[in-house]
Amino acid sequence: MDVTLLGTGAPAGLPRPDCPCAACATALGDRARAATALLVDGSLLLDLTPGAVFAAARAGRSLGGVAQVLLSHPHDGPAVEVPDGLPQPGRVPDGRELALLTGHRVRAVALDAPGTGYAVTGPEGLRLLYLPPGGAPAGLEEGAAESYDLVLADVVGRPDALAKLRAVGAVGPATDVVAVHLDHDVPPGPELDRRLAAAGARAVPDGTGLVVGAYEDVPDVPRRTLVLGGARSGKSVEAERRLESFPGVLYVATGGSRGGDTEWAARVAAHRERRPGSWRTAETCDLVPLLAEDGPPLLVDCLSLWLTDAMDSVGAWDDAEWADGGERALRERVTALTSAVRATRRTVVAVSNEVGSGIVPATASGRRYRDELGRLNAAFAAECEHVLLVVAGQAVTLRGR
Numbered sequence: 001m002d003v004t005l006l007g008t009g010a011p012a013g014l015p016r017p018d019c020p021c022a023a024c025a026t027a028l029g030d031r032a033r034a035a036t037a038l039l040v041d042g043s044l045l046l047d048l049t050p051g052a053v054f055a056a057a058r059a060g061r062s063l064g065g066v067a068q069v070l071l072s073h074p075h076d077g078p079a080v081e082v083p084d085g086l087p088q089p090g091r092v093p094d095g096r097e098l099a100l101l102t103g104h105r106v107r108a109v110a111l112d113a114p115g116t117g118y119a120v121t122g123p124e125g126l127r128l129l130y131l132p133p134g135g136a137p138a139g140l141e142e143g144a145a146e147s148y149d150l151v152l153a154d155v156v157g158r159p160d161a162l163a164k165l166r167a168v169g170a171v172g173p174a175t176d177v178v179a180v181h182l183d184h185d186v187p188p189g190p191e192l193d194r195r196l197a198a199a200g201a202r203a204v205p206d207g208t209g210l211v212v213g214a215y216e217d218v219p220d221v222p223r224r225t226l227v228l229g230g231a232r233s234g235k236s237v238e239a240e241r242r243l244e245s246f247p248g249v250l251y252v253a254t255g256g257s258r259g260g261d262t263e264w265a266a267r268v269a270a271h272r273e274r275r276p277g278s279w280r281t282a283e284t285c286d287l288v289p290l291l292a293e294d295g296p297p298l299l300v301d302c303l304s305l306w307l308t309d310a311m312d313s314v315g316a317w318d319d320a321e322w323a324d325g326g327e328r329a330l331r332e333r334v335t336a337l338t339s340a341v342r343a344t345r346r347t348v349v350a351v352s353n354e355v356g357s358g359i360v361p362a363t364a365s366g367r368r369y370r371d372e373l374g375r376l377n378a379a380f381a382a383e384c385e386h387v388l389l390v391v392a393g394q395a396v397t398l399r400g401r
Contacts, residue, residue, distance in 0.1 A: 001122035001212040006055040009033030010183035023184035031188045036180040043102045045069045059207040072132035074114035111135040133181035136161030140168045147172035155179035159245040167247035174215040177201035199245040222385040228354040229390035248296035249279045254305040285309040291340035303352035341383040
């Protein structure tokens with residue numbers, strides 16, 4: 001199957017009319033996006049949008065051969081006039097399948113939000129899934145279907161839709177995931193590309209033609225990522241964002257519960273509120289066994305608190321103990337951790353503080369901690385494919401893309 005993306009933007013397009021935000025102001029040229037619409041093999045049109053005929057012409061396509069127009073949005077009909085020669089748009093009821101004379105089969109997929117998703121199987125057996133904005137599949141059963149070859153979905157607005165599909169095997173390593181319905185909530189360009197690549201997805205300009213079943217352009221999800229940043233920089237949010245499209249994530253909290261500390265309890269509650277409900281939590285600093293096990297992705301938050309626990313254990317705060325084997329014991333712990341990171345087969349995203357650029361600590365123990373954290377961060381980063389520094393909520397790539 002061949003798919004032409006006549007548009008890749010949100011229903012209002014990008015830039016939005018009369019919106020002064022930074023994302024809309026920079027959505028110019030090939031970064032501008034019309035409302036999402038798909039032309040499949042020149043015969044099936046999914047969503048009819050304003051200017052679809054001209055968009056097809058710009059892409060070197062014609063709508064003259066379209067035999068079926070299907071709507072995915074919650075409303076009953078398009079807010080545009082149907083061009084001459086096109087059939088009246090319709091909708092397939094949830095769970096029903098429509099067979100076209102062209103050999104395509106279209107099944108309506110039930111969603112957890114208003115609208116209709118469509119699973120299209122081509123004459124040669126290749127399969128694509130198209131989801132409307134804000135929608136995720138409902139009632140999926142594990143192993144109920146083979147992986148789709150192409151998924152087009154609201155990856156930015158509903159990353160959990162991708163997590164649900166991965167959980168049941170409907171999205172696999174070779175599935176080409178293309179983000180559509182793109183709005184102004186994520187800056188366009190390199191920042192959008194970086195965020196999508198972390199989810200194993202990509203964005204393409206309007207007018208792009210896709211060959212279903214070709215997976216050469218599917219981004220490789222990095223196995224190991226380190227996210228650095230100062231206090232309240234947004235580093236934990238960035239780390240969580242990198243895994244929100246994956247199912248069953250194990251969140252490893254290295255700080256413990258700190259019973260009686262109300263400020264700490266408030267921080268923990270804020271983190272829990274942000275995390276998807278499907279994630280599990282483990283409160284531990286024993287990271288090496290977790291890294292050695294097979295399992296879902298790990299989010300370790302954070303290495304700074306892991307180091308505090310390790311330095312407590314070796315007596316690093318006492319100069320005599322530090323000189324009498326404490327320093328050597330800490331080096332061994334760090335080496336064991338970084339060796340486990342190198343050998344792990346799990347996807348790992350770790351968070352750590354970047355403290356070496358601030359005020360020099362007034363105490364010897366503070367300076368020791370600062371130095372050891374710098375060494376730990378450098379050793380951990382050396383084992384990671386991706387390393388990011390978050391400043392004022394903006395992620396700067398230090399390694400990877």
